[in-house]
Amino acid sequence: LEEERAEMREELQQAEEPYTIWQLRLEQDKLMAMYYDYLMHQRNRFVAEWAEFNLNIKNILAAYTSRQLGFDPKEYIIGGGTLQHHLRTSQAADFSITEELFPQIQQLVNISREEDIARREQLIDRLRWDWLEEQTFFKPFDIEYLLAYYLELEILERWVSLNEETGEKVFRQIVSQLKHESTTSLEEFKRKQKK
Incomplete structure (x- = not known):
């Protein structure tokens, strides 16, 4: 799978089309990361925490879904906090995310299993x-x-x-x-x- 991805990236980089789907996804990820970063640095604590909560939900669900589908979760994680580090690097089934790190983790794990x-x-x-x-x-x-x-x-x-x-x-x-x-x-x- 990793070899196929590497080949796909190489083909996309050599493609004559100026705008590929892969580039679009990367740009959307960058835009989303900037959006959440902006919100999480607001003076209003509620706005910042709401943004962080939603980012964590999206990242945790992306990590579980990508793992279920056989993809590397780190390619789908946005942001650079402690929780994101766990999602990118942990090989544990639960990504080593504790309730101190994300209090609703067990609820979200159950949600990720819903078909x-x-x-x-x-x-x-x-x-x-x-x-x-x-x-x-x-x-x-x-x-x-x-x-x-x-x-x-x-x-x-x-x-x-x-x-x-x-x-x-x-x-x-x-x-x-x-x-x-x-x-x-x-x-x-x-x-x-x-x-």
């Missing part, structure tokens, strides 16, 4: 949703809460646009959950105000 693509996407969005909720649960009056709300609306909009019936069902479940959580948050806020 139904739609179900996998739902699980990934659920993981993102849970992260947003966890980050903003005790900050109902901060800008981070508004940013999380916007990101949650984007998740909902995506599912509504994919399938109206499923999207509406998911939307109703989430609205019901939000009502319950907002009541809980309000009660918690009132208790803290009394102290």
Whole structure:
């Protein structure tokens, strides 16, 4: 496989076409890396952590998928952090990623094993949703809460646009959950105000 890749790279470099698919993928990877690097260096901690969380999800899933397909994971990893180093160099089945490095690693490993693509996407969005909720649960009056709300609306909009019936069902479940959580948050806020 490595020999075939080396031959393919050599052929692409010698090709007369100025723009090859391989070059396009490399340029897209560079653009994606610059995008995440920019976001992870923002002053707003929430924005930086959200970007890092999403980059880690994409990299972990890319590593597991490429390994399942017999490809070298290091060619599909973007960024240069500790987690990315593990994904590029580790030969361990779990890439030596601990919960200290990525707390949701076990959930993501289970998601990577899901064969139904739609179900996998739902699980990934659920993981993102849970992260947003966890980050903003005790900050109902901060800008981070508004940013999380916007990101949650984007998740909902995506599912509504994919399938109206499923999207509406998911939307109703989430609205019901939000009502319950907002009541809980309000009660918690009132208790803290009394102290």
